[in-house]
Amino acid sequence: MTSREDRKMILEAVAEAHKGGARLVKISEIIGVDCKTLRRWSAAEALNHGDKRPSAERPAPASRLTEAERQEILAVANRPEYAALPPTRIVPMLADDGVYIASESSFYRVLREAGQLKHRGRSKAPVQQRPPTTHVAYGPNELWAWDMTFLSRCLSR
Structure with missing residues (x-):
């Protein structure tokens, strides 16, 4: 995004080049800004108050809490x-x-x-879960585990 000060500087340079005989289309091609954008920037309201972009200065809303x-x-x-x-x-x-x-x-x-929203009511502080312990085998016969499905089949007989 181009700030208002940069836009004013660009518009002054464009106006100077245009007075010197350069065509606006060629100027816009060289600086990489569309002709319509230059016209929008040159509007008095856009130069004085911004052009409704996220970085534009906005007054505080009337309904704001005191x-x-x-x-x-x-x-x-x-x-x-x-x-x-x-x-x-x-x-x-x-x-x-x-x-x-x-x-x-x-x-x-x-x-x-105000930093007072945490844990109001029945909510409890979040518990930090530790990472699950994992067993890593780097070769054969290093890690043995019991298969629960086998155990349940044996007990059901």
Whole structure:
């Protein structure tokens, strides 16, 4: 992706070459940028505000939680009656009391950002499984194992 500053620099060089008599098609072939892209870049809005790409600067959404709302979510989630519950249980319990603070996804997001989402409720910490022990034979008669199917056939007779 080309940054806005680089686009401005490219457009200035293209405008200078175009004033010198070069055709826009030939200029775009030389620099490796399509003519339509150059026209889109030269639009006033694209130069001032970006062109809606992932790296474009965007204003914060109006519905974004304020810091006070985030602190309220953390305070409610850390109350003794809710401390061991996941947000999927907290939000409905609050709704039964007629209280709405935020959605479940907002609770999850705020708790995750605060590092408090791990092991809420009945979930237990993940147990690190050790790798299975394997026996490797590098030659004949180094490794012997009992065949359970043979044992079960012998016992069933």
